[in-house]
Amino acid sequence: MPGIVIVGAGHAAVQLVTSLRQDGYDGDLTIIGDEPHLPYQRPPLSKTYMKHGEAERLLLKAESFFETNRITLLAGTRVVAIDREARQAITAPGTHIDYDHLVLATGAQNVRPPLTGAHHPAILELRTLAHAEAIRARLARTGKAIVIGGGFIGLEFAAMAAGEGVSSTIVEAGPRLMARAVSPLISDSFLDYHRSLGNEVLLDAPASEIVGTREDLIESVRLADGRVLSGDLVLLAAGVRPNTDLAEQAGIACRNGILVDGRLATDDPRISAIGDCASVLTIDGIHQRLESVQAATDQARHLSRRLAKGDEAGGYHAVPWFWSDQGELKLQIAGLASDADGFEDRRGAGTARTIVGFRGDHLVSVETINAAGDHMAARRLLALPQPLTRQRLSDSAYDLRALAK
Ligand code: FAD
Secondary structure, three states: OOOEEEEOOOHHHHHHHHHHHHOOOOOOEEEEOOOOOOOEOOHHHHOOHHHHOOHHHHEOOOHHHHHHOOEEEEOOOOEEEEEOOOOEEEEOOOOEEEOOEEEEOOOEEEOOOOOEOOOOOOOEOOOOHHHHHHHHHHHOOOOEEEEEOOOHHHHHHHHHHHHOOOEEEEEOOOOOOOOOOOOHHHHHHHHHHHHHOOOEEEOOOOEEEEEOOEOOEOOEEEEOOOOEEOOOEEEEOOOEEEOOHHHHHOOOOEOOOEEEOOOOEOOOOOEEEOHHHEEEEOOOOOEEOOOOHHHHHHHHHHHHHHHHHOOOOOOOOOOOEEEEEEOOEEEEEEEOHHHOOEEEEEEOOOOOEEEEEEEOOEEEEEEEEOOHHHHHHHHHHHOOOOOOEHHHHHHOOOOHHHHHO
């Protein structure tokens, strides 16, 4: 029996097979993933893994889970084509795998910005366990690092490296850190924090050239304004793009991700897409692609209900949330700060901080630093059917936990 075949063996795929069995799906399940390992968690790669280096602590599920739940896991196997007519996924060795339903959970890959030398083999990047292993090995021989890109991954690396006694120069092309996802107040806090760790942060400083005359060594990074930086390790962390090649070759509609409706179905009713690779139609009628464990796992749960139980009711909707650990600071975001046009800054004890974001009069985001209680409350408040008003929050003196009770 063909059953459900999932391409990609990351967070979305593992949550989907878990939910499908919980929801009573009894058919065949196959996961095909091109990495050689059992599926693992990516977030620790830029956080705790750099310290402990123990890959087995990253596993999403033990090997026995796949056996017990009758899930065929084809690791180290790349799907190179989809034959939609024959309903088959075709792998690199040429095996044709039949499906009743195909789920694309192919994730994303790091982008190489158009700068001279961007493909030098000594440049490090961070997306996979193999990348993280290479960085760990290199870090031990590093006095000074250069990080190209002031987003979450570059900053998490720089905070972790500072803890190991390696300072970084972080070069960011834009005017502030993590600009795509956080408020200016959070950008400024993390700018101060990284400087306090001994990291140099250069804003409005696009890199223009990576200079390396030897295969194994980068001599310098040149900035557009002519400054030249040198370091023993160069990490390129300039964002990601969704893995859509397979879908595009199969003629499935893509635009910054594989386009899916609120049921997470592509324009082929036998093919769905979830996780970092999927651009999902929201209840506001726009397509949105998020790169987070929350989106990957909530979309997997939603899709499971349709595939296992035939539940077609209601489009996908979930409060987005995200976290980033940088040294002593735990940043948590509920909702999307990029949707907000005004912010209210509330400082708590010590390093704790809560920044409430509004669009017009309505609550749309809550960013917290070292304030987990406020974050959890914010997730409940943002899920309310009626958005909270500025007045209501002000009347409660911004006591999110009391409001969420
Ligand atoms: P992935 O986990 O990327 O899995 C996709 C898999 O599909 C990959 O293994 C890929 O190689 C494979 N694949 C692709 N094409 C094919 C093919 N043709 N054939 C077979 N296999 C294929 N999110 C958070 O919410 N919080 C964090 O703190 C956080 N930290 C992060 C730190 C790092 C270093 C990284 C890299 C990511 C982090 N993220 C974080 C993002 C989070 O890991 C992703 O949103 C999540 O992994 C998405 O899950 P996914 O299943 O969609 O894709």
